[in-house]
Every structure is written in structure tokens, then in C-alpha cells.
């Protein structure tokens with residue numbers, strides 16, 4: 420069997436139609452009706468690179484030490500790409516820009532940019548009858564929410580327009596949210612149907628997930644939105660961490676909806692098992708959700724860990740210690756979230772309250788003192804954190820490209 424795994428950037432669970440959200444997404448919803456939907460998946464990181472690395476290894480990002488695009492992934496750490504290749508699948512990935520994601524991950528076998536839909540479709544048609552493992556990082560749901568390839572200058576200009584609209588007032592902010600929702604709808608109704616047509620759905624697993632959600636500078640304590648990382652990256656809030664996961668088996672299956680907490684680190688062991696790719700090492704953090712997919716078994720994870728990292732995207736030196744790099748941790752349990760600011764050694768404790776059934780929305784309400792066991796759980800995670808390999812020359816080159824994209828000032 421083949422796998423088409425699509426990660427749509429910045430898609431919050433609660434915007435999709437199948438999760439009770441406001442977007443018109445019948446194509447995504449139809450896949451959900453033929454498979455298993457996890458509306459309460461928790462992302463392992465608040466921005467793209469560490470989140471995707473966690474998905475593809477089953478290991479939390481702070482244990483991988485990855486926080487820059489150009490870092491080589493830890494030698495000896497197996498990814499799903501490695502397993503798939505060994506199991507005889509043709510491996511290909513389509514990141515938004517091959518200069519960034521997977522630029523130093525040879526196992527990803529980058530075959531083109533996801534922004535070149537024609538190339539992606541041609542690859543899928545060409546390999547239709549061969550077992551493959553295709554990973555697509557869909558980018559047009561990311562700010563500035565426009566659906567065409569933009570050169571860096573125009574990307575920067577459009578992003579600045581959106582960021583300044585978010586600062587202009589509530590009416591303009593609502594306008595940006597509408598633009599974002601349109602981008603999600605175009606993903607589902609304009610791009611996805613063409614891609615599915617190029618796939619033999621009787622022999623292919625289709626997985627749709629998101630790397631993180633999106634926030635809009637509305638929280639108290641945030642001092643506005645000045646850069647892309649203020650929308651996702653700097654905050655471990657519900658709207659940033661909650662993502663959808665959808666797994667449709669070949670030929671489709673009964674509609675299942677698993678309401679418990681699952682984690683994006685669970686995807687790697689789940690797909691390894693479902694596609695019979697062999698086992699990932701026993702020290703991974705994720706747990707297989709294959710029984711949920713096959714039988715509708717409840718989610719098993721007790722909690723989910725998420726991290727944010729310091730701005731080593733603009734700072735080119737190597738972080739001195741793990742606490743220099745990993746500046747925040749969140750622990751999500753079904754009804755609680757604990758967020759730890761490492762620098763201030765301060766904890767924020769929240770109760771999570773499900774909203775009316777049928778929607779994936781969860782309200783976060785600030786609560787009192789956190790239980791000591793949860794505090795210790797996060798401190799123990801921090802003791803496992805590492806700093807990966809940083810390469811100053813490579814970082815400087817990437818910083819130039821990022822500056823052009825508007826990620827850096």
C-alpha cells in the first residue's frame with residue numbers, strides 16, 4: 420500500500436467543517452467520513468520545523484535538538500522516510516521550498532516544491548501503480564494565505580500587509596481571519612481534489628494533518644503582532660497547539676472520531692504500523708494509534724508535551740545549553756494545560772473546557788496553582804532536552820534567505 424501524507428501548514432482543528440468549524444471543506448470532510456478523525460491532536464511544537472521533525476521521527480523536538488531549518492537531523496535517528504525506503508516504498512517529499520525544509524535530510528528525497536502542483540501531480544500519476552511514501556508540506560494555508568507561488572519579495576510584501584492589518588483593529592483582524600478561512604477552503608476544494616484524482620484511493624492511505632495552528636494576537640499579555648512568529652512559534656496556546664489528524668485507509672472505511680488527546684508524535688509509529696514499515700526505535704515518545712484507526716479504540720496517551728524555542732532563527736551563534744534553546748514547555752492533558760516559561764521559571768495553569776459537542780473548540784481558562792506532579796513532569800522533560808548540531812556558515816546562508824522571506828527583521 421502507498422501513503423499520501425499531507426501536512427497543511429497552520430490549519431487549526433476547529434476551522435475544518437468535519438470538526439464543526441466554519442470552513443466549507445466537503446472534500447476533507449468526505450475523507451473524514453471514510454476514515455478516522457482525531458480532532459484533538461496536540462502539536463509537539465509551535466512552529467513548522469520542530470513540529471515536522473517530531474512527526475517524522477515520533478520524538479519530541481527538544482530531544483532532537485532541532486530548531487533551525489538547515490540543521491542536519493540527528494545522525495542515527497531513524498525517520499519514517501528511512502523505514503519506508505527500507506520497506507520498498509518509493510520515497511518522495513514535496514516541501515514548500517526545497518531550500519528550507521529537508522535541505523539537509525537526504526532520506527526525505529525531495530522531488531519538488533509543493534507549490535509546483537503540476538510537478539506533484541505528475542509524480543503521483545507516474546507512481547500511481549507503485550507502492551510509494553509521499554510527504555507533502557502544503558504551504559498556502561500559511562500567512563499570507565494566498566494560493567499561488569510567490570517570489571520572496573512579493574511574499575514579504577503580502578505578509579507585511581496581513582501583519583499590519585492584524586494590528587489595525589478588530590474589523591481588520593476579522594478580515595484577516597476571513598482570508599485565512601478562504602485559504603483553508605481553497606486547500607480543501609481547489610487543490611486537494613486535483614491531488615486525490617492522481618491517486619489510486621483503493622491502494623493508498625491518505626493522511627491529512629497540520630504542523631500547528633494559528634493565533635491572531637488577541638491574547639492578553641501578547642504585545643501585538645509584529646512578525647510571523649507572533650502568529651505561531653512564540654506561544655504555546657490552545658489555538659496554536661491544537662491540530663487535526665485524519666487517516667483514511669485504502670478503499671475507505673467506517674467513519675470514526677476519536678475525541679481523546681492524541682499527539683503529532685504518534686503519527687510516525689501509527690503509520691509505521693499501518694503500512695507495515697517495520698518498527699521505530701523503542702525510545703521514541705509517540706505511541707501507535709493503529710488500534711484507533713482499525714477498531715476505533717480510545718486514544719491512549721496520558722498527556723502531550725509541546726515546546727517552543729528561542730529565536731535562534733535570527734541569532735546565528737550556537738545555543739549554549741538546552742535551556743538557552745528550549746524556552747517554553749506545555750503539558751496538555753484532557754482537561755488541563757500547564758505552560759512553563761523556562762527563563763522566568765513561571766508556570767501558567769489552565770483548565771480546558773470542551774465547547775458544545777460537534778465542534779473541536781476548547782476554551783482555556785486560567786486556573787490556580789498547578790499540581791506538583793505536572794510541574795515535575797515538565798521539569799523532567801527539560802532534563803531530556805538537547806542542542807542539536809548548529810553550523811554557523813550554513814545558518815548565515817539560511818538567514819539571508821529567511822530575511823528575504825520576512826521571517827527576520
Ligand SMILES: [Zn+2]
Pocket residue numbers: 428429466467468561630631
Ligand atoms: Zn508551519
